[in-house]
Amino acid sequence: MVESLAVPAGDADALLSWFKQQLTAALAPDDFWLALSGSDAWPAQQPPVWVASAREQQLLWQWRVAPGSELILALAKSPSPASAALLAPLLALLADALSRVGAAEQPCCQALSQHRRMLDAINNSVIGMDLDGYIRSWNRGAEQMFGYPKEKALGRHVLFLYADADEEDSLLAEAGDSGNSREMLVRRKRRDGSIFWASIYLSLLVDEAGEPEGLVGYLIDATERINAEEKLRLQSAIFEYSEEAIMVTNANGRIVSVNRAFARLFGRSADELVGREHDFIYCRRYDADFWHTLRNQAGREDHWFGEIRCSRNGENIFPCWLSFSAVRNMEGKLTHFIALLMDVSERQEDKEKIYQLANFDGLTGLPNRSMLRILLTQALEEAKRMSTYGALMLVDIDRFKRINDGLGVSAGDELLVQIAGRIRTALRAEDVVARCGPDEFVIALFDIAQREHASIVADKLLRVLQEPFILAHSEQSQETLSITASIGVAVFPEDGKDSDSLLRHAGIAMRRLRQMPDSEHGYLFFAADMNQRARERHHLEEDLREALHRGELLLYFQPQFELASGKMQAAEVLLRWQHHEHGMVSPAKFIPVAEETGLIHEIGDWVLETACATLHAWLERGIPPLRLAVNLSARQLRPKLISRVLELVGQYQLPVHLLELEITESVLIQDDAKALALLESLRAAGFAIALDDFGTGYSALSYLRRLPIDTLKIDRSFVADLPGCEQEAAMVLSILRLAQTHGLSVVAEGVETQAQLDFLRQHGCPAVQGFFLARPMPLQDLEELLLR
Numbered sequence: 001m002v003e004s005l006a007v008p009a010g011d012a013d014a015l016l017s018w019f020k021q022q023l024t025a026a027l028a029p030d031d032f033w034l035a036l037s038g039s040d041a042w043p044a045q046q047p048p049v050w051v052a053s054a055r056e057q058q059l060l061w062q063w064r065v066a067p068g069s070e071l072i073l074a075l076a077k078s079p080s081p082a083s084a085a086l087l088a089p090l091l092a093l094l095a096d097a098l099s100r101v102g103a104a105e106q107p108c109c110q111a112l113s114q115h116r117r118m119l120d121a122i123n124n125s126v127i128g129m130d131l132d133g134y135i136r137s138w139n140r141g142a143e144q145m146f147g148y149p150k151e152k153a154l155g156r157h158v159l160f161l162y163a164d165a166d167e168e169d170s171l172l173a174e175a176g177d178s179g180n181s182r183e184m185l186v187r188r189k190r191r192d193g194s195i196f197w198a199s200i201y202l203s204l205l206v207d208e209a210g211e212p213e214g215l216v217g218y219l220i221d222a223t224e225r226i227n228a229e230e231k232l233r234l235q236s237a238i239f240e241y242s243e244e245a246i247m248v249t250n251a252n253g254r255i256v257s258v259n260r261a262f263a264r265l266f267g268r269s270a271d272e273l274v275g276r277e278h279d280f281i282y283c284r285r286y287d288a289d290f291w292h293t294l295r296n297q298a299g300r301e302d303h304w305f306g307e308i309r310c311s312r313n314g315e316n317i318f319p320c321w322l323s324f325s326a327v328r329n330m331e332g333k334l335t336h337f338i339a340l341l342m343d344v345s346e347r348q349e350d351k352e353k354i355y356q357l358a359n360f361d362g363l364t365g366l367p368n369r370s371m372l373r374i375l376l377t378q379a380l381e382e383a384k385r386m387s388t389y390g391a392l393m394l395v396d397i398d399r400f401k402r403i404n405d406g407l408g409v410s411a412g413d414e415l416l417v418q419i420a421g422r423i424r425t426a427l428r429a430e431d432v433v434a435r436c437g438p439d440e441f442v443i444a445l446f447d448i449a450q451r452e453h454a455s456i457v458a459d460k461l462l463r464v465l466q467e468p469f470i471l472a473h474s475e476q477s478q479e480t481l482s483i484t485a486s487i488g489v490a491v492f493p494e495d496g497k498d499s500d501s502l503l504r505h506a507g508i509a510m511r512r513l514r515q516m517p518d519s520e521h522g523y524l525f526f527a528a529d530m531n532q533r534a535r536e537r538h539h540l541e542e543d544l545r546e547a548l549h550r551g552e553l554l555l556y557f558q559p560q561f562e563l564a565s566g567k568m569q570a571a572e573v574l575l576r577w578q579h580h581e582h583g584m585v586s587p588a589k590f591i592p593v594a595e596e597t598g599l600i601h602e603i604g605d606w607v608l609e610t611a612c613a614t615l616h617a618w619l620e621r622g623i624p625p626l627r628l629a630v631n632l633s634a635r636q637l638r639p640k641l642i643s644r645v646l647e648l649v650g651q652y653q654l655p656v657h658l659l660e661l662e663i664t665e666s667v668l669i670q671d672d673a674k675a676l677a678l679l680e681s682l683r684a685a686g687f688a689i690a691l692d693d694f695g696t697g698y699s700a701l702s703y704l705r706r707l708p709i710d711t712l713k714i715d716r717s718f719v720a721d722l723p724g725c726e727q728e729a730a731m732v733l734s735i736l737r738l739a740q741t742h743g744l745s746v747v748a749e750g751v752e753t754q755a756q757l758d759f760l761r762q763h764g765c766p767a768v769q770g771f772f773l774a775r776p777m778p779l780q781d782l783e784e785l786l787l788r
Helices: 012-026 051-056 081-102 108-114 116-120 140-146 170-178 223-241 260-266 288-301 345-359 369-386 400-407 409-426 453-466 499-514 528-550 587-597 599-621 640-651 665-670 672-684 726-741 754-762 779-787
Strands: 032-037 060-066 069-075 125-129 135-138 183-189 195-206 212-221 245-250 255-258 303-312 316-328 334-343 389-397 432-437 440-448 469-472 478-481 485-492 523-525 553-562 568-579 583-585 627-631 659-664 688-694 711-714 745-748
Touching (some): 012 081, 051 069, 245 260, 288 334, 316 345, 345 369, 369 499, 389 453, 400 409, 440 453, 453 587, 553 599, 568 599, 599 640, 599 659, 599 779, 665 688
Parallel strands (some): 485 523, 627 659, 659 688, 688 711
Antiparallel strands (some): 303 316, 389 485, 469 478
16 A cells, blocks of 8 residues: 655656655566666666566556656566556656656646556556546556557546446545545456456646646456456365365475364374474375385376375274375475375275175074185186085075074074084184075085095084084073085085086985985985995994994004014004904004094004003013004194103003004104194103104204104105115115214114114114014014013
């Protein structure tokens, strides 16, 4: 805002000094050059170098103000709107005052008219008016702005340019009364009827006596500015009230602004957030390199988006969708980043719910038929790649509809939930179980060693399902219920190599079973030969369960001999089964069944106790005791084995050195840490540990050093081709050297020829066992050897 301009009285030099002083209020001293030719006080000066450019840009004006005197004004650059608003009335006043000095006095408006070239050089609208508001001067900028030529505007009242009737001439009255110039935003109307916003500066012109002479109006089209400001206001409102959390950072990632949603999302005020590094809002799974990379990528590509994990106060972790954009200035330099974040927790929960509903049974939580096909496809591909066996079982609950109708739907649902739980606990973690019908479950077994193992699982399922179910009708009443099930089994790859074939064949087997009311197993294979094998295995398992009680299990003993002296040093305890109908059953046939069904625990305990009882009987009878080596199954290596062995040794009052425990390398591979700890405890208790079948499994030198063992038993497969096979001979010699290095004893198994015995004696093998020296024998025969 400036005061009304009063031109001082005086000569031209005084006027120019005053004008220069006024110009410095609107322009920087280096941005204009003012000169007056023919003046002693204002001698001609060397113009600045930019004056030539100002002439080309029409920013230089020359006026003849008196004979022999010329006023020169040059601008280094186009004036800003505010500067131009002050410059227009100054130029008008100066021109008029100089004219008064050099000639007779003329009215202000006439002076403005004489110097219209100066006013036309100003691009924006400059309108001169008398005190009543009638237009006396109309420059080229006014013509372009309003569309009226000068002859159509001069003499008319300025009100014809107003867009708002109620505005009237209040602005003129205000300017006339106050004598001040200030910016006002008004709406004006063009000749074509279009309305636009204008920024107007009104300046009061006064004469030498300080009396008002007229008004100068300087107008700028402010439409773009108003639109820009409105756009900014709108954008500000969008920013502030958006439901999306918005954050603005500088190029280094420091927060400069956040909206309400952002502050609310992270539970902090805007004041707490501004000035901080933006990476504080994310959980610790992201390091500084992640955000540095993110900013670099957004800087290169102008945008990055994706899902990240955020945290509130470093604790509450939740997923967010992040849109991260780069902001550049007019020169293309990156100045800021804008981040838009949306909490997608609910969206993810909804997706998970939809996924759950689409792929899992709502009652039991098991996979449904759709998910089963996906899981089967993956498992079958893996089985094909690994060349392993698999089986698909279709389990159908017998007479479930009758149960559902009789006890009600809620009781039926509870029964199904309990059935699903029992099936799940009866399977391995890698096995698949799904509910594919109201009373139908599908079980997929993959990575099984033998096809017959499917019958073991089927038997196990039938047993767990035969146990009574307790259904709670209410807190006061319960219902005990027993059920049966029918299981159809299809084997991969014989019965099908894809999920559809296996499901179809398992269904056929189950329906065949339903047509066999006298079926003794409750399950049926699709292939007839598998059913025969299953029946045989089932009978074998049942007979094996009774073998202990019938006294059909026997111990045989195979002696081990020292090669140096030829004396018997120990005997390996071997389990035999004398079946009451079928005679002697091969251990290779019944030992795997015992291990798979868990009977090995009871049988293994019987073997240990019988061996201890045998040793005790020898001591009681005065028979020279012989160390007995008892084989341990992988399933027997449990923590309570130690206490049980110590209990037996104490019960039968045996020196611990008379009992040797044999394990295979495969036992150690299955559970390295636990097996080692258990063996170390046994060895610490004084028991000798032998590693059976050495060389066939995990025979690494670094591994052998860690084993708590006393004896290596060379597997019979290496002895069989001695001495003719160089490769086997080299292997045996390596084992002998290895044992010698580690201070271990060695027993070579499977010696069946004199040549084998001679080779082993020649190369320093300490002990051997095999058919050539002694076959496995019953206890009576062994005692006869001991008494010789």
